[in-house]
Amino acid sequence: MNDRDEVARTLDAIWRMEGARIIAAVTRIVRDIGKAEEIAGDALVAAMEQWPNEGTPDNPAAWLTSTAKHRAIDLVRREVNYESKQAELSHLTPSATSDQPALDEIDAEVSGEVSDDLLRLIFVACHPVLTEEGRVALTLRLLGGLTTGEIAQAYLVAETTIAQRIVRAKRKLAYAQVPFEIPAPSELVERLDSVLEVLYLIFNEGYSASTGVDWVRPTLCAEALRLGRILAELQPGQSEVHGLVALMELQSSRLRARVSAAGKPVRLLEQNRATWDQLLIRRGLTAIERAEALDAAPGPYLLQARIAACHAVAIDPDTTNWVRIVALYEVLLYVQPSPIVELNRIVAVAMAFGAQGALPMCEELVRSDELTGYYLLHAVRGDLLEKLDRKSEAHDEFVRAAELTANAQEKEMLQARAKEQRN
Amino acid sequence: MRVMVLVKADDRTEAGQLPNEAELTAMGQYNEELVKAGIMITGDGLHPSSKGARVRFGGGKRAVIDGPFAEAKELVAGYWIWEVKSLDEAVEWLKRAPFPTDGDSYEVEIRQVFEAEDFGEAYTTELRDSENRMRETIASQHG
Numbered sequence: 001m002n003d004r005d006e007v008a009r010t011l012d013a014i015w016r017m018e019g020a021r022i023i024a025a026v027t028r029i030v031r032d033i034g035k036a037e038e039i040a041g042d043a044l045v046a047a048m049e050q051w052p053n054e055g056t057p058d059n060p061a062a063w064l065t066s067t068a069k070h071r072a073i074d075l076v077r078r079e080v081n082y083e084s085k086q087a088e089l090s091h092l093t094p095s096a097t098s099d100q101p102a103l104d105e106i107d108a109e110v111s112g113e114v115s116d117d118l119l120r121l122i123f124v125a126c127h128p129v130l131t132e133e134g135r136v137a138l139t140l141r142l143l144g145g146l147t148t149g150e151i152a153q154a155y156l157v158a159e160t161t162i163a164q165r166i167v168r169a170k171r172k173l174a175y176a177q178v179p180f181e182i183p184a185p186s187e188l189v190e191r192l193d194s195v196l197e198v199l200y201l202i203f204n205e206g207y208s209a210s211t212g213v214d215w216v217r218p219t220l221c222a223e224a225l226r227l228g229r230i231l232a233e234l235q236p237g238q239s240e241v242h243g244l245v246a247l248m249e250l251q252s253s254r255l256r257a258r259v260s261a262a263g264k265p266v267r268l269l270e271q272n273r274a275t276w277d278q279l280l281i282r283r284g285l286t287a288i289e290r291a292e293a294l295d296a297a298p299g300p301y302l303l304q305a306r307i308a309a310c311h312a313v314a315i316d317p318d319t320t321n322w323v324r325i326v327a328l329y330e331v332l333l334y335v336q337p338s339p340i341v342e343l344n345r346i347v348a349v350a351m352a353f354g355a356q357g358a359l360p361m362c363e364e365l366v367r368s369d370e371l372t373g374y375y376l377l378h379a380v381r382g383d384l385l386e387k388l389d390r391k392s393e394a395h396d397e398f399v400r401a402a403e404l405t406a407n408a409q410e411k412e413m414l415q416a417r418a419k420e421q422r423n
Numbered sequence: 424m425r426v427m428v429l430v431k432a433d434d435r436t437e438a439g440q441l442p443n444e445a446e447l448t449a450m451g452q453y454n455e456e457l458v459k460a461g462i463m464i465t466g467d468g469l470h471p472s473s474k475g476a477r478v479r480f481g482g483g484k485r486a487v488i489d490g491p492f493a494e495a496k497e498l499v500a501g502y503w504i505w506e507v508k509s510l511d512e513a514v515e516w517l518k519r520a521p522f523p524t525d526g527d528s529y530e531v532e533i534r535q536v537f538e539a540e541d542f543g544e545a546y547t548t549e550l551r552d553s554e555n556r557m558r559e560t561i562a563s564q565h566g
Contacts, residue, residue: 009511010511010515012509012511013508013509013511013512013514013515014515016508016509016512017460017512017515017516060515115459218538222506225461225506226460226461226462226506227461228461229458229461230459230460230461233458233459233461234459256538279464279465279504280464282465283464283465
């Protein structure tokens with residue numbers, strides 16, 4: 001006799017492992033992810049009812065998948081029958097066999113390739129017709145197997161808010177009649193960009209957030225990374241997929257070094273590199289190699305990964321190849337022009353060639369007005385001025401930066417640096 | 424959560440016998456499944472203990488003991504490191520591993536790897552930054 005709790009735990013684990021694939025397989029039959037999710041949920045309920053009495057099947061994942069698929073086919077049959085009956089009534093013509101082609105089609109489709117279904121589901125969940133919030137919520141729910149409550153906790157919003165986002169996203173997909181398909185080659189790159197963007201958003205939320213709930217940060221980072229790794233196996237020919245995976249692996253390698261024992265943020269150059277996760281660094285470097293083996297022009301994720309790799313392989317800030325980092329930022333600026341990237345480049349220039357040359361670039365960025373009100377612009381300028389021993393100007397910049405940041409810890413650190421200039 | 428899955432040695436692995444082709448194929452497929460699921464961090468097989476050594480600390484000395492070592496069942500012959508959500512998930516994955524169920528009983532062990540969160544609150548309280556995406560871009564040098 002099987003214990004109910006044990007069944008619940010097993011189901012939870014199986015759902016985590018197979019949920020996305022089950023939803024994907026069912027979606028291909030019913031053509032609606034909302035319905036597919038309900039049907040998959042029904043299969044879970046059925047398991048919860050049957051397994052404690054009849055014992056957990058040898059292959060629980062297969063049981064769930066086939067139960068869900070059968071329910072899906074039943075649903076489609078009912079709809080087909082209903083439609084043909086409607087047709088009979090309206091046209092008064094008997095059509096006993098009219099639903100046969102539709103059913104044949106279903107049977108043919110059910111035996112299709114599972115991994116293709118998963119890929120289709122990823123593309124649909126990250127479809128550009130959806131809002132950014134909708135894509136993120138749907139991806140975590142359908143592909144990450146997170147509950148609405150878990151997503152709400154991660155994003156520090158009410159559970160009803162997330163539930164609404166998911167409902168709206170599903171409705172939008174149905175309304176826009178988004179097909180359950182892998183995008184055509186002509187739109188693949190654009191659609192893939194949308195998927196990568198969603199994964200990186202989730203990752204960054206976990207990487208930089210984390211008020212309160214302990215598991216939030218690692219869970220979101222781990223989830224984004226897991227989905228990235230899955231995508232890398234589904235789309236091995238896409239350089240930017242490996243680029244993003246590499247970037248996430250390398251950034252994850254520093255997760256535990258980013259906060260001090262007192263809970264304060266630790267800047268990259270001051271981190272204890274002995275605590276960097278060498279396993280993830282190795283995986284990051286391997287992912288970069290996979291991307292580079294593809295012989296495509298490097299995209300923004302791969303370039304950022306290469307920059308992250310420069311840090312990952314250096315034993316300390318002094319031995320970091322800053323000249324290479326400057327060069328990589330220059331390519332990144334070309335591929336994806338942005339004042340933030342320019343600011344990063346300026347910091348690297350100061351490290352590679354000294355503050356003297358970097359300061360005029362920083363002044364130019366200030367004049368361009370593109371980052372007005374951004375505290376890091378002032379923090380960087382203050383840093384350069386400090387290096388050039390222009391203490392009173394540096395002081396003013398740190399004070400300005402401290403005023404501009406909303407972050408209490410950051411503010412404290414900048415105020416301390418301002419104070420140092422007075423000594 | 425990160426786990427290490429420890430595959431124990433037996434007389435065959437200690438004799439340096441390699442798996443046969445069918446076993447290799449089955450294990451290859453299993454590993455591929457783990458990679459496709461995004462949970463496989465790393466994994467390797469180990470040479471028999473005859474190619475290993477131990478250093479014994481004690482009695483004010485460090486003594487070197489060359490392999491092989493007795494008690495094959497106490498030795499490790501290979502390992503995986505997986506990233507999973509729960510121990511239950513690791514158990515479900517391990518159940519799918521292609522180890523024979525018809526011969527002598529044989530145990531494979533799952534152990535949790537210590538992570539930053541396990542060391543207390545200090546590691547997990549971190550600030551939330553409203554400009555987190557901008558911040559991250561610049562973090563490569565500054566933050």
